[in-house]
Amino acid sequence: MSDETVTAAFLIIGNEILSGRTKDKNLGFIAEKLTETGIRLSEVRVVRDEEAEIVAAVQALSEAYTYVFTSGGIGPTHDDITCASIAAAFNKPVIRHPEAMRRMRVHYETTGREFNEARKKMAETPEGATLIDNAVSVAPGFIIGNVHVMAGVPSVFQAMILELLPGLKHGTKMKSRSVSCTIGEGTVAVALGAIQDGFPDVEIGSYPYYRAGGFGTTLVARGTDEAMLEDAAEAIRQMIREFGGEPFEARPEGDGER
Template structure:
């Protein structure tokens, strides 16, 4: 049975303008690989309602899960929750359970929510909250869409909450073999090996360390025995490759 698939939708002008280096995709990619959900697309879009709605609808139709990051804070540029409600054609309003979480978190600092902070308790009808230990403001899941914060520490906490609730696939395993030759010199046997083992994927990643031009070959698959076999065959190729630049 093929693994569940996923897309990530990152929402934020600050990534597209070059102000902020996107920080959540790498974490999510690693976690999804670990649990056997295949991440197939990452898309970064601006803080624009129609673009978010259209992207959400395209991605949720195309993949088992969609994970979003960003745009669920209290300010005017936080429009993700409304866009999600619009994409699903449902209403959205402040919800008691979300408000209570916010109030409890602020009470710890001797505060009560402002009207704008209460915006963070606006939850689309039918959604499930993503409670987390870092932020009082929850994320939420609706249908196959999981809506999470852009602040990295909160994003990580929300991923930790959500992933155990999803049906896992076969964890995607990987093995790596290092060649100290440029990739042009091993491309031919590598291509033959990739053709001979279609259940696995072979990636070729050149590197340079001082005078060494090298290539890391990464094999990915779900069957440990097949991966062992591939690594053995790669080592045979390596032993037969003339040392050269």
């Protein structure tokens, strides 16, 4: 495990996400898996199926983060323009990747379906890209530079993420401390801000809850330094006591409300 900070961005591509017709199911999965490996998901964007928007987002995110992951738009239809757009972002031509063609030809011959022109489109990559295996439906994703391009179908996307993770650079894992209380977050907001100022290397978040007719707040401290994290958590506990509350570690179940 590396001591360096490894960062990532997730780019969701597709008109259907922005219209609400399709509900994204990939963000929660990738966020959880990256956190487990010490990679900090730092930004998420959603863009339309428009080349200029995809190119601009890919170039900006690729420069800003260690890794970029994309979902959507690498299928066989006319509106699946992710491959061509990412090729444009890297100033590369689109080719039919020989190994992708071989895998897909074998697959369609085995299943007795025609390997037609539309399906051959799913073997296209920018020139110089490497493949991401697809254990679900054969058609691969691809990697170019630090950008990892995957299908939007959740089962395929998740399989590709699991394929990628062992080969990625892992950073220092974030640890957390959660302290709950029956005091509203509006009451502790100013004092909590002062604690955050005193621990700039610790991320402190406030999450209200409602349970059994009562409101409360869970305060979560996240960081990589175990001792500093515990000091921040203790400062939060002391703050709660100063407001007349009693801190407890388990977050009560219930819907968060502000």
